[in-house]
Amino acid sequence: MSVRVRYAPSPTGSPHVGNIRTALFNHLFARRHGGVHILRIEDTDRARLVEGCEDEIRESLRYVGVEWQEGDGVGGAHGPYRQSDRKEAGVYEPVWRRMLEEGSAYWAFDTPEELEEMREFQQINKKPTGYFGGVWRDADPAKADEARAAGKPGVVRLKVPRGETIVLDDAIRGRIEYDSNLVDDPVLIKADGMPTYHFAAMVDDRLMGITHVFRGEEWISSAPKHLVLFRSLGWEPPVFVHVPVIKGKDGAKLSKRHGDTACLDFRRAGYLSGALANFIALIGWAPGGDREVMSMDEMAEAFDLKGIQPSPGVFDLDKLNWMNGVYLRQTPTESLYAGAVDYARREETVGYWAKRVPGPGEVDPHVRLKGLRMLAEADPGYALEAVRLEQERVTTLADLGPACSFFFDEEPEFDPKAVEKWFHEPHVPRLLDHLATALETQDQTWTAEACESLVRGAAEALGLEKLGPAVHPTRVALTGRTVGPGLFELMAALGSDRMLARLKRARGKVGVGA
RNA sequence: GCCCCGGUGGUCUAGCGGUUAGGACGCCUCCCUUUCAAGGAGGAAAUCGCGGGUUCGAUUCCCGUCCGGGGUACCA
Numbered sequence: 133m134s135v136r137v138r139y140a141p142s143p144t145g146s147p148h149v150g151n152i153r154t155a156l157f158n159h160l161f162a163r164r165h166g167g168v169h170i171l172r173i174e175d176t177d178r179a180r181l182v183e184g185c186e187d188e189i190r191e192s193l194r195y196v197g198v199e200w201q202e203g204d205g206v207g208g209a210h211g212p213y214r215q216s217d218r219k220e221a222g223v224y225e226p227v228w229r230r231m232l233e234e235g236s237a238y239w240a241f242d243t244p245e246e247l248e249e250m251r252e253f254q255q256i257n258k259k260p261t262g263y264f265g266g267v268w269r270d271a272d273p274a275k276a277d278e279a280r281a282a283g284k285p286g287v288v289r290l291k292v293p294r295g296e297t298i299v300l301d302d303a304i305r306g307r308i309e310y311d312s313n314l315v316d317d318p319v320l321i322k323a324d325g326m327p328t329y330h331f332a333a334m335v336d337d338r339l340m341g342i343t344h345v346f347r348g349e350e351w352i353s354s355a356p357k358h359l360v361l362f363r364s365l366g367w368e369p370p371v372f373v374h375v376p377v378i379k380g381k382d383g384a385k386l387s388k389r390h391g392d393t394a395c396l397d398f399r400r401a402g403y404l405s406g407a408l409a410n411f412i413a414l415i416g417w418a419p420g421g422d423r424e425v426m427s428m429d430e431m432a433e434a435f436d437l438k439g440i441q442p443s444p445g446v447f448d449l450d451k452l453n454w455m456n457g458v459y460l461r462q463t464p465t466e467s468l469y470a471g472a473v474d475y476a477r478r479e480e481t482v483g484y485w486a487k488r489v490p491g492p493g494e495v496d497p498h499v500r501l502k503g504l505r506m507l508a509e510a511d512p513g514y515a516l517e518a519v520r521l522e523q524e525r526v527t528t529l530a531d532l533g534p535a536c537s538f539f540f541d542e543e544p545e546f547d548p549k550a551v552e553k554w555f556h557e558p559h560v561p562r563l564l565d566h567l568a569t570a571l572e573t574q575d576q577t578w579t580a581e582a583c584e585s586l587v588r589g590a591a592e593a594l595g596l597e598k599l600g601p602a603v604h605p606t607r608v609a610l611t612g613r614t615v616g617p618g619l620f621e622l623m624a625a626l627g628s629d630r631m632l633a634r635l636k637r638a639r640g641k642v643g644v645g646a
Numbered sequence: 647g648c649c650c651c652g653g654u655g656g657u658c659u660a661g662c663g664g665u666u667a668g669g670a671c672g673c674c675u676c677c678c679u680u681u682c683a684a685g686g687a688g689g690a691a692a693u694c695g696c697g698g699g700u701u702c703g704a705u706u707c708c709c710g711u712c713c714g715g716g717g718u719a720c721c722a
Contacts, residue, residue, distance in 0.1 A: 140722095141722090142721080144721080144722075174722070176721090176722080177721055177722065179721085180721065180722080244720080247719090247720090251718090251719095254647095254648095257647095258648075259647085259648080260647090260648050260649070260718075261647090261648075261718055262718065262719095285720090289720095302651095308650075308651080310650080311649080314648075314649055314718095315649090316718080318719095319720050321720085322720040323720055324720075326720085328719095328720070328721085329722050330722095333722085348716095349650095349651065349715090349716070350715095350716055350717070350722090351716095351717090351722090352650060352651060352716075352717080353649070353650050353651085353716070353717040353718075354717075354718095355650095374651085376652080376715095377715080377716080379715085381656095381657085383715085384715090385715080385716090411658095414658065414659080414670095415658065416658090418658085418659055418660070420660070420661095421660070421668095421669085422659095422660075422669045422670075423669095424658090424669080424670055424671095425670095441652095441658095441659080442651075442652060443652050443653065443715095444651095444652075444714090444715065444716095445657090445658065445659090446656095446657055447657095447658095448656095448657045448671065448672085450657080450672055451657070451658065451671040451672080452671095453671090454670085454671055454672085455671085457683095457684085522683095524683060524684050524685095525682065525683040525684075526683085587680090598680090599680055600680055600681090601680095602680085603680035603681080604680065604681070606680090607680075607681070613681090613682095614681055614682080615681055615682035615683080616681070616682065616683095617681095617682085617683090618679090618680075618681090619680060620680090
């Protein structure tokens with residue numbers, strides 16, 4: 133039997149990385165077994181619907197490279213793939229009607245107030261809370277008919293058998309037993325006629341031929357309800373794979389207060405698709421051995437349920453940063469440049485940084501955006517060189533902005549500390565003059581090699597024992613800072629005109645001749 | 647309260663009865679070097695939550711316990 137899995141988000145917000153990791157697992161598992169991955173939208177809760185977030189779901193999936201061969205947006209033989217549409221198409225009604233007839237489900241007409249009262253009573257008496265029958269579970273069918281005829285709002289509930297042990301064979305945790313006396317009768321069909329998750333998801337999984345259900349571990353406690361439902365209908369349940377949750381640094385489940393958690397936030401922050409996918413796959417899954425940096429192909433080949441962790445994992449941003457750096461350095465410079473330009477031009481990028489509150493020691497978001505904008509607008513040949521030189525020094529696409537800005541800003545700001553440190557040396561005016569004169573008088577292509585001999589020659593002419601005193605002030609004069617790419621490469625990229633202009637500007641800063 | 651799941655350095659993890667408990671991130675030191683990165687070499691960091699068993703031998707198996715998390719909805 134070939135593998136069919138599904139990612140079934142409910143459109144109540146932009147999916148966060150934990151959700152998307154579940155989608156990734158689905159994708160990896162389907163690929164590993166040559167199966168089909170389906171995208172199904174579970175929008176049965178009309179109250180929590182968030183407009184437009186179905187797009188964000190698809191965008192998030194595309195961003196991390198999760199593919200689906202069937203379902204929302206692509207169609208397939210088991211459609212429709214949105215539960216509200218399925219409800220309209222009448223796929224659920226025959227199923228629950230049949231359950232009603234067979235006695236595995238029943239109508240209940242308790243009011244919300246009555247249910248609330250019941251729960252309070254259970255709490256006070258230290259009984260398990262939940263609906264274990266009330267007056268309706270075993271009521272005379274005529275009584276239910278009567279209530280319906282009277283137009284009372286009612287729900288359909290699953291009749292969970294009592295006095296049994298329900299056994300779940302979880303794919304990563306093994307056997308889990310439940311006492312059916314502690315499993316309450318879940319609502320299958322709400323008073324508004326919409327099915328609940330407990331009903332719709334199971335029916336759809338069955339109808340769509342799903343073989344393995346990947347879902348968060350928060351579902352473990354309702355699994356017995358699902359098992360009972362399948363059994364009531366005479367259906368073979370799928371294999372349940374309850375994956376661990378992803379937590380924030382403080383140990384609590386990942387949420388807004390941990391900073392960026394929506395999958396798309398990471399795209400906005402400049403993380404590379406492959407790096408994020410690789411990183412989140414490794415929270416809760418390990419291929420065994422020491423493997424870490426892996427392409428999607430490699431992960432798909434290695435993916436195995438045995439490697440999934442039963443315990444929750446913490447999202448470690450430091451490690452993501454490291455991995456992003458690895459991917460970024462691996463990217464061919466041409467692609468990286470193209471990616472950076474695309475990134476810089478995205479509206480979401482601007483929106484993201486504009487709203488950003490910088491942490492301590494973090495580059496001012498507006499400076500970052502300015503650098504990004506300059507990079508995108510600069511001459512491609514020149515910008516490519518800038519990216520080439522900064523590629524191994526940055527961790528995200530966003531970092532490329534501030535890192536490269538001195539290439540494009542013809543009057544880069546002087547870092548006060550850099551000036552303090554290097555512009556007060558007595559030899560500096562002569563050094564800058566020497567370089568400027570050479571650039572003005574020698575008509576040649578200033579390759580990195582040529583620049584190196586220029587600087588070395590200057591150091592020698594000034595009687596400097598070491599290269600540092602020549603290199604550092606020159607760097608400050610040219611870039612305004614103390615850090616950056618190798619000086620000679622940087623000079624070659626800048627070209628003589630820029631160098632000359634900057635040398636002169638810096639000359640003014642260090643005072644009049646020596 | 648009741649039910650369920652989990653527990654290897656700070657973090658992600660390897661391990662699947664016998665290992666000096668391995669790797670990665672982060673941290674520290676050194677090397678490289680014109681700076682910063684990157685890279686290379688080292689280092690600190692885990693009584694495998696704790697207590698009992700089983701066993702010649704337990705991180706690995708069993709029980710208890712503590713701590714953390716989840717569920718306890720006409721939300722998913």
